[in-house]
Amino acid sequence: MFRKLMTFDEAKQVISEQLKPEALGEEEIPLLEAYDRVLRENVVSALDIPPFNRSTVDGYAVKAEDTFGAEENQPAKLTTRGMVSVGEPPKISIGKGEAAEIVTGAPIPEGADAVVMVEDTDSEDAELRVYRAVTRDENVMKRGTDIKKGETVLKAGRVLGASEIGVLAALGLTKVKVFKVPVVAVLSTGAEVTEPGKELPAGKIYDINAYSLSTAVRESGGKPVYLGVVPDDKAELRKALEHALASADMVMTSGGVSVGPKDLTPQIVDSLGEPGLLVCGIAVKPGKPTTIALIGKKPVFSLPGHPTSALLLFHLLARPVIQLMSGRPATEVKTIKALAATRMFSAKGRRTFVMVKLKRDNLDKRVVEPVETGASGAITTLAKADGFVEIPENQQFIDAGEEVVVSLLKGAL
Amino acid sequence: MFRKLMTFDEAKQVISEQLKPEALGEEEIPLLEAYDRVLRENVVSALDIPPFNRSTVDGYAVKAEDTFGAEENQPAKLTTRGMVSVGEPPKISIGKGEAAEIVTGAPIPEGADAVVMVEDTDSEDAELRVYRAVTRDENVMKRGTDIKKGETVLKAGRVLGASEIGVLAALGLTKVKVFKVPVVAVLSTGAEVTEPGKELPAGKIYDINAYSLSTAVRESGGKPVYLGVVPDDKAELRKALEHALASADMVMTSGGVSVGPKDLTPQIVDSLGEPGLLVCGIAVKPGKPTTIALIGKKPVFSLPGHPTSALLLFHLLARPVIQLMSGRPATEVKTIKALAATRMFSAKGRRTFVMVKLKRDNLDKRVVEPVETGASGAITTLAKADGFVEIPENQQFIDAGEEVVVSLLKGAL
Numbered sequence: 001m002f003r004k005l006m007t008f009d010e011a012k013q014v015i016s017e018q019l020k021p022e023a024l025g026e027e028e029i030p031l032l033e034a035y036d037r038v039l040r041e042n043v044v045s046a047l048d049i050p051p052f053n054r055s056t057v058d059g060y061a062v063k064a065e066d067t068f069g070a071e072e073n074q075p076a077k078l079t080t081r082g083m084v085s086v087g088e089p090p091k092i093s094i095g096k097g098e099a100a101e102i103v104t105g106a107p108i109p110e111g112a113d114a115v116v117m118v119e120d121t122d123s124e125d126a127e128l129r130v131y132r133a134v135t136r137d138e139n140v141m142k143r144g145t146d147i148k149k150g151e152t153v154l155k156a157g158r159v160l161g162a163s164e165i166g167v168l169a170a171l172g173l174t175k176v177k178v179f180k181v182p183v184v185a186v187l188s189t190g191a192e193v194t195e196p197g198k199e200l201p202a203g204k205i206y207d208i209n210a211y212s213l214s215t216a217v218r219e220s221g222g223k224p225v226y227l228g229v230v231p232d233d234k235a236e237l238r239k240a241l242e243h244a245l246a247s248a249d250m251v252m253t254s255g256g257v258s259v260g261p262k263d264l265t266p267q268i269v270d271s272l273g274e275p276g277l278l279v280c281g282i283a284v285k286p287g288k289p290t291t292i293a294l295i296g297k298k299p300v301f302s303l304p305g306h307p308t309s310a311l312l313l314f315h316l317l318a319r320p321v322i323q324l325m326s327g328r329p330a331t332e333v334k335t336i337k338a339l340a341a342t343r344m345f346s347a348k349g350r351r352t353f354v355m356v357k358l359k360r361d362n363l364d365k366r367v368v369e370p371v372e373t374g375a376s377g378a379i380t381t382l383a384k385a386d387g388f389v390e391i392p393e394n395q396q397f398i399d400a401g402e403e404v405v406v407s408l409l410k411g412a413l
Numbered sequence: 414m415f416r417k418l419m420t421f422d423e424a425k426q427v428i429s430e431q432l433k434p435e436a437l438g439e440e441e442i443p444l445l446e447a448y449d450r451v452l453r454e455n456v457v458s459a460l461d462i463p464p465f466n467r468s469t470v471d472g473y474a475v476k477a478e479d480t481f482g483a484e485e486n487q488p489a490k491l492t493t494r495g496m497v498s499v500g501e502p503p504k505i506s507i508g509k510g511e512a513a514e515i516v517t518g519a520p521i522p523e524g525a526d527a528v529v530m531v532e533d534t535d536s537e538d539a540e541l542r543v544y545r546a547v548t549r550d551e552n553v554m555k556r557g558t559d560i561k562k563g564e565t566v567l568k569a570g571r572v573l574g575a576s577e578i579g580v581l582a583a584l585g586l587t588k589v590k591v592f593k594v595p596v597v598a599v600l601s602t603g604a605e606v607t608e609p610g611k612e613l614p615a616g617k618i619y620d621i622n623a624y625s626l627s628t629a630v631r632e633s634g635g636k637p638v639y640l641g642v643v644p645d646d647k648a649e650l651r652k653a654l655e656h657a658l659a660s661a662d663m664v665m666t667s668g669g670v671s672v673g674p675k676d677l678t679p680q681i682v683d684s685l686g687e688p689g690l691l692v693c694g695i696a697v698k699p700g701k702p703t704t705i706a707l708i709g710k711k712p713v714f715s716l717p718g719h720p721t722s723a724l725l726l727f728h729l730l731a732r733p734v735i736q737l738m739s740g741r742p743a744t745e746v747k748t749i750k751a752l753a754a755t756r757m758f759s760a761k762g763r764r765t766f767v768m769v770k771l772k773r774d775n776l777d778k779r780v781v782e783p784v785e786t787g788a789s790g791a792i793t794t795l796a797k798a799d800g801f802v803e804i805p806e807n808q809q810f811i812d813a814g815e816e817v818v819v820s821l822l823k824g825a826l
């Protein structure tokens with residue numbers, strides 16, 4: 001097992017070149033449950049839409065040539081043959097000199113090729129006077145004008161929202177093939193944590209990470225499997241990791257990866273299959289002990305125990321992997337610009353991420369100030385941080401008043 | 414029943430002053446399922462976090478005064494009394510001149526009030542030499558430093574993401590009180606539509622709206638109940654609307670609200686209870702026939718039959734109501750600026766919404782061009798529109814090259 005820290009950019013390169021996250025298989029699901037899922041294949045229309053020539057106005061279906069020359073002072077005179085209803089096949093057909101009453105959306109009856117608007121006519125019994133000529137196809141929406149049979153309507157990879165699901169319904173579909181949702185097992189390690197809901201033993205604190213990371217998995221388009229806290233024991237941990245790998249497409253652990261004698265997770269993960277550990281420590285602050293492994297085709301991320309660090313590293317490295325595994329593009333993080341309220345220091349030689357809170361200063365300018373992320377702010381940071389500011393490896397600090405780019409955590413994770 | 418068109422702003426005012434949407438009741442749910450739900454009440458911590466004084470470093474727990482005066486050349490000499498493990502109550506207590514080995518996160522043993530870092534010491538058997546003095550509380554995170562018992566940690570109304578769910582887990586909670594999700598019954602009317610999945614009878618088209626609006630309800634934080642297509646018959650429609658009102662907190666219909674003789678929906682809705690119809694037609698384009706009613710405490714929105722118009726009016730008027738009913742703030746629509754690629758006309762005296770597609774022009778500037786929304790673009794508009802541009806009632810057109818604000822539909826609806 002190696003212990004050389006990679007740079008942040010090297011770690012990202014290893015993910016794209018060696019972990020190579022890609023979409024899992026497909027499944028067919030009911031269209032009504034397909035919100036926010038990703039289309040597996042191009043959708044081709046099996047029908048013309050509309051499937052018949054429709055009237056786009058209320059009026060009279062006619063043969064256009066029967067109205068040629070009609071004017072205000074010289075109406076064309078036609079014989080009304082009845083009415084065409086909406087939603088039914090026409091029971092009438094139109095011969096020379098004939099017309100049929102028609103409403104918007106109703107099918108054009110056989111023999112007719114245009115519709116005269118009702119305001120351009122008057123009628124008495126079966127006699128219809130037309131005061132304005134129409135051309136062929138006037139006020140007619142022809143079969144297939146909106147979508148042609150065989151046309152590709154939506155492309156593979158499209159994320160399904162209200163519009164897309166409406167389009168699929170228009171084609172008569174009630175099921176749709178989508179990419180499978182990646183299942184991500186989430187577990188916490190560490191002798192100092194116990195699961196929420198249980199009595200808190202002396203000397204322990206409640207585990208945060210299995211809850212926050214399970215939620216982050218959901219936010220990223222994955223399906224979390226909460227496995228809770230695993231006792232800090234080699235055999236138990238091995239059993240839990242084997243179970244996690246067997247029951248999920250990806251595993252997310254936290255805690256137990258710093259340099260102490262009890263940090264078993266990376267060693268055990270590495271022994272579970274090939275190729276094993278790919279990244280074993282990253283030159284970032286916070287998050288240095290992060291390790292990344294690939295067991296068969298299943299990524300295993302081992303994140304730090306500090307809750308904010310775990311969520312930050314999840315956000316930076318694991319979230320894009322889950323997105324790609326669910327057939328989505330890895331989305332850009334939302335960013336906004338703000339002024340640094342105070343000087344923010346970097347950690348020497350490490351890519352530094354400073355958790356920040358957005359505020360308005362006296363002049364109503366948007367500023368950011370750092371939120372305590374050390375040992376004494378594990379939870380308050382989670383509750384207060386709006387995002388983070390990145391300081392490159394070769395920069396010592398960001399000065400007060402400098403403009404910074406803030407990557408937003410809310411709604412982005 | 415009245416038929417006077419309201420302006421768009423009047424309709425919004427009626428919604429806020431007469432419909433008065435507000436959060437429904439509360440329910441307690443498992444914390445692991447609380448993603449994207451809204452906190453019902455302030456959460457107050459029932460415990461100090463950390464619940465005990467913890468070491469923030471690896472080293473030796475000592476009485477600070479025993480190290481006073483210690484220097485590189487003149488170490489303080491202490492006697493090691495054993496080790497304090499992480500996650501367990503200390504089994505040792507420290508007397509004058511004594512020390513205990515301790516790791517990060519472990520509880521400070523009784524008698525000790527500071528921790529010397531391991532790099533400032535050396536030891537041989539039970540003798541410990543300390544080369545640097547520590548002050549009282551140095552390297553100690555005191556009980557309650559992060560969160561104090563009785564402190565309000567999260568406020569009512571907060572939407573629960575990964576961070577918030579992590580905070581609640583830290584308090585030991587596994588359940589949380591959230592606002593109920595509004596249940597919205599969605600049905601389509603109109604003789605020309607039939608439900609997807611069934612054979613398409615001659616003269617009909619597949620219904621889009623019950624699918625697209627059900628999805629839009631979900632996107633807005635509501636729970637849709639899909640009721641499909643109701644036959645265009647007075648008795649059937651009445652029965653369906655009564656059923657919808659009985660089984661949901663809100664009802665969303667579409668179709669059957671233009672001026673034709675078969676447009677029964679508003680009449681029937683008005684007869685179902687007090688106060689009945691509040692808005693009966695709005696001076697907007699598209700979407701003029703939109704009606705809004707309140708039956709008891711349940712809003713009923715009747716949207717146009719045209720799929721894009723229905724979704725647009727949902728977005729403009731119904732979505733904020735669903736958000737408020739779910740305890741959320743009515744979120745601002747995301748907007749971006751772009752240049753109009755062509756002149757866009759408004760409808761005289763009506764607030765006009767032009768559906769548009771975003772593109773890049775030759776100079777890589779972001780431009781928008783209108784998407785056909787008439788009869789012949791029912792589905793292609795849904796598939797292609799990225800958002801809409803609003804033209805005020807008193808403005809005739811937006812000129813080509815003018816900068817416009819585009820309200821984005823994707824991710825916003």
